[in-house]
Amino acid sequence: MVETPRVRTRTADPPPLTPAFSERVRDCFSGAANQYEGGARIQRAIAWRLGHLCRPLAIGPGPKGDLGAGTGLLARSIALQRPDLNLLRLDNCQALLETEPAAAGANARLLWDLNGGLPAQLAGASLLASSFALQWLEQPQLQLDQWASQLARGGWLVLAVPCSASFQQWRQAAERARVPFTGLALPAASGLVQAAERQLQLLRCQRLRFSRRQPQALAFLREFKAIGAQASPKGQLSPAELRRLQTHWAPRAGECPLEWEVLLLLARKP
Numbered sequence: 001m002v003e004t005p006r007v008r009t010r011t012a013d014p015p016p017l018t019p020a021f022s023e024r025v026r027d028c029f030s031g032a033a034n035q036y037e038g039g040a041r042i043q044r045a046i047a048w049r050l051g052h053l054c055r056p057l058a059i060g061p062g063p064k065g066d067l068g069a070g071t072g073l074l075a076r077s078i079a080l081q082r083p084d085l086n087l088l089r090l091d092n093c094q095a096l097l098e099t100e101p102a103a104a105g106a107n108a109r110l111l112w113d114l115n116g117g118l119p120a121q122l123a124g125a126s127l128l129a130s131s132f133a134l135q136w137l138e139q140p141q142l143q144l145d146q147w148a149s150q151l152a153r154g155g156w157l158v159l160a161v162p163c164s165a166s167f168q169q170w171r172q173a174a175e176r177a178r179v180p181f182t183g184l185a186l187p188a189a190s191g192l193v194q195a196a197e198r199q200l201q202l203l204r205c206q207r208l209r210f211s212r213r214q215p216q217a218l219a220f221l222r223e224f225k226a227i228g229a230q231a232s233p234k235g236q237l238s239p240a241e242l243r244r245l246q247t248h249w250a251p252r253a254g255e256c257p258l259e260w261e262v263l264l265l266l267a268r269k270p
C-alpha cells in the first residue's frame with residue numbers, strides 16, 4: 001500500500017443515510033465479525049497511526065471513548081502506545097464488540113447507536129477517538145459537531161474517516177460499464193473539517209491517499225464483503241452487471257489503482 005501526497009477535491013456531501021440502511025450496515029458487519037480483523041488492513045494501519053498520535057498528548061481524567069470501535073483495533077492500538085488510556089468501546093454491532101473476550105475490569109464496551117449522539121457516560125470527555133466509523137452514520141457532519149460539543153475543555157478528538165475522493169477509479173469503471181456505483185457515498189473532507197473547526201483547534205489535519213492495484217473488480221468487492229463493509233444504499237449488482245463492471249474495470253491490464261482518501265484529524269477543544 002502506497003501513501004501519496006494529499007489531493008484537494010471539492011465534492012458535495014451525499015444525501016443523509018436512512019435508519020433502514022443503518023440496520024443493513026449493522027447486519028453486514030455482524031455477518032463478518034469473525035473475519036473482520038483478518039481483512040481490515042487499512043483500518044489496522046490507521047489505528048496504529050492514530051494511537052501514535054495519542055502518545056505525547058496531555059489527556060485529562062474525564063471519560064474516553066472509541067466511537068464505532070468494532071473489534072477494538074483503535075482502542076487496543078491506543079492502549080498499546082499509551083497504557084494509561086483505557087477507552088470505552090461503543091458500537092451498535094454486538095457481534096463485533098464481542099469478538100474479543102473482555103478482560104476483567106478493562107475494555108468496557110457499550111452497545112450504542114451513534115446515530116442518536118453520544119451516551120451520558122461520555123459527557124465532558126477528555127478523549128474521543130474514532131476510525132473508519134463516522135462515514136457509516138446517517139449525518140456525519142452533524143454527529144461530528146455533537147462529538148465536539150461533548151468534549152471537555154482541553155479534551156481531544158482523534159479521528160480518521162474515509163472521504164469522497166476515494167474510489168474514483170471504481171466510479172469511472174461503473175460509468176463505463178453503465179452499472180450503478182455501489183460504494184458508500186462518503187462525506188466530503190472539506191465539510192468535516194469545517195464542522196470540526198467550528199468548535200475545535202485543529203493541530204493536525206491531513207488528507208492521506210492510499211492506493212493499491214486491484215486488477216479484478218470481483219476480488220475487490222469480495223474484500224469489502226469479507227469485512228462486512230459491503231452495505232450500499234444502491235443495493236447489489238446483478239451477476240450480469242458484475243460481469244460488465246469487470247469488463248470495464250481495468251482498460252489496460254492491471255491498471256486500476258484503487259485509492260482511499262482518508263481524513264485524519266487531531267484536534268483540541270480550547
Ligand SMILES: C[S@@+](CC[C@H](N)C(=O)[O-])C[C@H]1O[C@@H](n2cnc3c(N)ncnc32)[C@H](O)[C@@H]1O
Nearest residue numbers: 043068069070073091092093113114131133136
Ligand atoms: C469499518 S468498521 C471500523 C471499526 C473500527 N473503528 C476499526 O477501525 O477497525 C465501522 C464500524 O462502525 C460501526 N458502526 C456503523 N454504524 C454505527 C452506528 N450507527 N452506531 C455505532 N457504530 C456504528 C460498525 O458496526 C463498525 O464497527
